[in-house]
Amino acid sequence: MKEISELNLPDDIHYAEDHEWARWEDETIKIGIDDYAQDQLGDIVFVDLPQPGSRFEKGEEFGTVESVKAVSELYIPLSGEIVAINKDLEDSPELVNHDPYEDGWMIEIKPDDPREYEQLMDKRTYLEMLKGLE
Amino acid sequence: MRYFPHTAGDVESMLSVVGRHSLDELFSSIPPSCRLEDKLDLPDPMTEWELNDHMNALAAANTTSENGKLFIGAGSYDHFIPASVAALSGRSEFVTSYTPYQPEISQGTLQAIYEYQTLTARLLGLETANASMYDGASALAEGMLMALRLSKKRTIALSRLIHPHCQGVVRTYLAPTDCTIVELPCGTDGRTDLSPLKGRTDIAAVAVQSPNFFGVIEDLETIVGTAKGINALTVASFTEALAYGLLQPPGYFGADIACGEGQSMGIPRIFGGPALGMFASRMEYVRNMPGRLVGVTSDREGARGFVLTLSTREQHIRREKATSNICTNNSLCALIAAIYMASLGGTGLRRLAQLNRDKSEYLKSGLLSRGFRSVFTGQTFNEFVLEAPAGFSRTYRKLLERKIVAGLRMDRYYPDLKNHYLFCATERHSKADMDALLEEVNA
Amino acid sequence: MTEIAGTTGLILNEPLLWEKGKEGREGYSMPRRDVPVVPLDFGAAESSPDIPDLSEIDVVRHYTRLSQWNFGVDTGMYPLGSCTMKYNPKTNERQASLEGFAGAHPLVPEHLNQGILRLLFELQGYLCEITGMDAATLQPAAGAQGELTGMLVIHAYYAAKGERRSKIIVPDTAHGTNPASAALCGFKAAPVASSADGLLTAEAVAALMDEETAGIMVTNPNTLGFFETNLPEIAEVVHAKGGVVYCDGANMNAVMGIVKMGRIGADIMHLNLHKTFSTPHGGGGPGAGPICVKAYLAPYLPEPRIIHDHGEYRLSEDFPQSIGRIHSFMGNVGVMIKAYSYIRTMGAEYLKRASELAVLNANYLKERLKGAYHLAYDRPCMHECVFSDRYQAVRKIKALDIAKALMDFGFHPPTIYFPLVVPGALMVEPTETESKEDIDRLISAFLAIAEQAEENPEQLLESPRKTKVRRLDETQAARKPCLAG
CATH class of the missing domain: 3.40.640.10 (Type I PLP-dependent aspartate aminotransferase-like (Major domain))
Structure with a gap:
């Protein structure tokens, strides 16, 4: 497993306590899991995502991600409506391991309250939190 | 005691390593108030000789086709089991191993189960099958739970012609839930009457059994079509798996789940268990399927090998969110079924199934010519229901005294079918056996 | 250490059933037909199920070979925690x-x-x-x-x-x-x-x-x-x-x-x-x-x-x-x-003795191994004890590697990664039907592995080496499930 110093944590996105990330894309927000989470999970074999059109409140479970021997719930970091999901993960769940921030994104939402984005952690705060977990 | 390898010296030296003076002292962490003071009240130990005599006597006090004649099936069938099937499935390496969690030293069980899954999927005409379940009843109950998960609806339709015990287990499993059950009655042809489904949109799944409890072959094509029309899944169950040596399989008609009892595939009746829950479905539903699964992979040198897979659906990982109550399969029974199917081959299964049909048709026509009355018009496989002529119940009781079981009384299960009997004949019933029964009935 | 039980023998390959079938063979003695044929005019398939035809000897060799790839209690010690893999009497x-x-x-x-x-x-x-x-x-x-x-x-x-x-x-x-x-x-x-x-x-x-x-x-x-x-x-x-x-x-x-x-x-x-x-x-x-x-x-x-x-x-x-x-x-x-x-x-007397010896065996094993393996809770145990991979993890050797290495010594591994409250758990249950000599052999194997973890950890990552197959790729199996042939 990676040391904290080895993690790839981009500056231009925000992070949630459960290791999801969120990034603005014009009007919508893309969401996935970060390098720390994918590294902890190991080889991901399946990602279960919701139907576009469904709605979730901040902190609700929106799907699951599975490795060979573990299932982890995915919690939505902002309330909103799902406008798109990453269909490529159906056949290639390994994208989450190889490229968690680009090809391995999971859902795209239309946020109810854009201010919720600002309440998420920036890279510096998130790194502090991770150090606390060690 | 021959099962304990410890000599007195061994016990002494091991105790000294542990720092205890006696075996009793090993339990000093248990509060004295919890300890049993008296001895268990159990019969004294028997030698192997004594045990054999005792068990022989208990065994002799039962009725089998060796000391009697049983013309009943009803979920437990009398089929011939080749010596090779018993010898192979009895091999220690299969019998005394655990669930194959360590695949490198369990490839025998794993390949055998992978083959079983394949043969089961082919027999039932579906894409994928699990590593087996406890019995036909729990397979059906799990099939209904799976359909409820897939459809997100809360009502199921259950044919009254499913084996009553299997219906019972489904009801037991669903009792603590908020799901409701719609009962589908029997039509005049002895097949399920689908009319209660008309106009309903709340049905998650339509469950039928074919051949059904009356032995009648259901019209799966119409059932699947009707279910599709109301956006419900079709769960096709069975208690006589051998029928699919001859019948079009459920998958051929588009059934979503096929599940039932595989005891016919080389497993002794042994008072109803252990048996074999067979379970097959479509690949698209595999992550909602209950039970263990074996899949193909390769080792680090590229050699083909088999592992338990998709285990994240199971209890030891998903705990309260598991897809089923099953954490083991009936592996050894699945192995027996695979050996049996391999011994017969597709050609043999078809020939044997046809022979079963022919035997029961012979018995049926004999009974019909002796005052029995046909009640259902539907075609049957190796079982059938007839209404007995007046006075037969006395003959039935007299035959029982000689360990001849001339059918199963149906009023126990269907109070409206007074004086109706369910008969079964398989390849184990010779023409002479059946002629002898017909003679008795005549008298 | 005495001679290691695990060795290599002649392991025969065996194809899948349908890779060896041929139409026209049979492995079953079809009963004599003594009644006329009455064809089904409803619901019958046009042809036989797609299941291979094999002769009796084909089937016998197939399953005998498969059985030889398995490890069972009758093969050797199976100290799988929580599963009580005791001897299964033939009677x-x-x-x-x-x-x-x-x-x-x-x-x-x-x-x-x-x-x-x-x-x-x-x-x-x-x-x-x-x-x-x-x-x-x-x-x-x-x-x-x-x-x-x-x-x-x-x-x-x-x-x-x-x-x-x-x-x-x-x-x-x-x-x-x-x-x-x-x-x-x-x-x-x-x-x-x-x-x-x-x-x-x-x-x-x-x-x-x-x-x-x-x-x-x-x-x-x-x-x-x-x-x-x-x-x-x-x-x-x-x-x-x-x-x-x-x-x-x-x-x-x-x-x-x-x-x-x-x-x-x-x-x-x-x-x-x-x-x-x-x-x-x-x-x-x-x-x-x-x-x-x-x-x-x-x-x-x-x-x-x-x-x-x-x-x-x-x-x-x-x-x-x-x-x-x-x-x-x-x-x-x-x-x-x-x-x-x-x-x-067994009767009352031997059932109690079975429990006593099961507890003795577990405590003996616990005492002998506790220096070399981290003991999650160092107290007298009942019929099983839980170690962890903490000492070996320093060298990047995990419970899984220890389990795989035990196979080469001729033992079934213990239960690993359970209970969940002990990270890297190794749960060992010897049962009462194992002799002191066999437990001593298991202890020697555990100790040899602990030593190897210190001196030559890369070697352990290669185990098992003597089994029918080497470590299998479970990720591949789960990503692209192939569940039937």
Whole structure:
């Protein structure tokens, strides 16, 4: 497993306590899991995502991600409506391991309250939190 | 005691390593108030000789086709089991191993189960099958739970012609839930009457059994079509798996789940268990399927090998969110079924199934010519229901005294079918056996 | 160290069944046709099922070779924690295969099957005596189904009282089946942590127990291998709020004839006949998971139940409060015959001795290994003990690597990564049927692996080397599932 110093944590996105990330894309927000989470999970074999059109409140479970021997719930970091999901993960769940921030994104939402984005952690705060977990 | 390898010296030296003076002292962490003071009240130990005599006597006090004649099936069938099937499935390496969690030293069980899954999927005409379940009843109950998960609806339709015990287990499993059950009655042809489904949109799944409890072959094509029309899944169950040596399989008609009892595939009746829950479905539903699964992979040198897979659906990982109550399969029974199917081959299964049909048709026509009355018009496989002529119940009781079981009384299960009997004949019933029964009935 | 048991032999390859079949072969003696053909004119398929035709010798070689790729208790020591892989006596197999049992049909009138009904009735009695309970059902086909049956009984008990309870307390050391079985009956698992010494406390349970809570599911001895000494006090807390104490009897092998759970507060308990009572595991089943209950829960047990009156045994469905059926017929009777045969062979005296020797073997192994492997809790254990990979993890050697390395020494690995409360757990259960010499060999193998982890860790990552296949790629199997050929 990676040391904290080895993690790839981009500056231009925000992070949630459960290791999801969120990034603005014009009007919508893309969401996935970060390098720390994918590294902890190991080889991901399946990602279960919701139907576009469904709605979730901040902190609700929106799907699951599975490795060979573990299932982890995915919690939505902002309330909103799902406008798109990453269909490529159906056949290639390994994208989450190889490229968690680009090809391995999971859902795209239309946020109810854009201010919720600002309440998420920036890279510096998130790194502090991770150090606390060690 | 021959099962304990410890000599007195061994016990002494091991105790000294542990720092205890006696075996009793090993339990000093248990509060004295919890300890049993008296001895268990159990019969004294028997030698192997004594045990054999005792068990022989208990065994002799039962009725089998060796000391009697049983013309009943009803979920437990009398089929011939080749010596090779018993010898192979009895091999220690299969019998005394655990669930194959360590695949490198369990490839025998794993390949055998992978083959079983394949043969089961082919027999039932579906894409994928699990590593087996406890019995036909729990397979059906799990099939209904799976359909409820897939459809997100809360009502199921259950044919009254499913084996009553299997219906019972489904009801037991669903009792603590908020799901409701719609009962589908029997039509005049002895097949399920689908009319209660008309106009309903709340049905998650339509469950039928074919051949059904009356032995009648259901019209799966119409059932699947009707279910599709109301956006419900079709769960096709069975208690006589051998029928699919001859019948079009459920998958051929588009059934979503096929599940039932595989005891016919080389497993002794042994008072109803252990048996074999067979379970097959479509690949698209595999992550909602209950039970263990074996899949193909390769080792680090590229050699083909088999592992338990998709285990994240199971209890030891998903705990309260598991897809089923099953954490083991009936592996050894699945192995027996695979050996049996391999011994017969597709050609043999078809020939044997046809022979079963022919035997029961012979018995049926004999009974019909002796005052029995046909009640259902539907075609049957190796079982059938007839209404007995007046006075037969006395003959039935007299035959029982000689360990001849001339059918199963149906009023126990269907109070409206007074004086109706369910008969079964398989390849184990010779023409002479059946002629002898017909003679008795005549008298 | 003496000669290592694990060696290589001539392992033969064997293709898949359908890679070797050829149409026209047969491996079955088709009965003589003595009746005319009556074709089906409805529902028949045009052709045979797509199953390969093989000759008898094809089938015999196929499965004999497959069997040789397996490791079983008859092959060698199988110290798989929580699974009680003891010797499965051959006489049990003989008894269960007697035609008078094997050929018995479950639906013929009871007076024609008195032998088997008597056996089942007596077995229920023995199990009640061993657990200190009042009534039993043999129907559940496995431990998990026993748990489900137990939860259904509890659910029915509250329903009869007009109560609905929504939670059940489950310790963090529990088997995963516990919360799963509870969930099927609508009980949400309320987790309770064990204390620093690996035990449940009455205080922790009291903090969770209320009138919304159906009770507690407790495994005793627990999965860390310790006797739950506070069970009587815990039971008092649960009973005071009208709750039920469910005891998971998976580890009963430690305390036969030593503790009756029914006397120390348990109301309902399942047993695993395939663990404690020596019936074989069969590569994953069939097992049997009977449950025993206190008298006040007996009305809810599954139907039919075996009644003994006027010298005759019969099946009764006259229990209006019963949860109904849980099995097609009476459960895994074949397994029950073997367990019965075991209990009659052992009697009270040897059952107790079995528990004593199982506990002796586990404590001996624990003492001898505790320097080389991190012991999760250093206290006297019952029939199993839990180590972890903490010392070896420093060299990047994990529980999995230790397990795989043991195979090359000729041992089945212990249970790994369970219980979840011990990271990198190695759960070892030697059972009473292993000799001191064999346990010493296992200890030597463990010690050799610990040494290798210090000196040559990369070597361990290569194990196993002597098995039919090397480490298998489970990720590939799960990403692109291929479940049928």
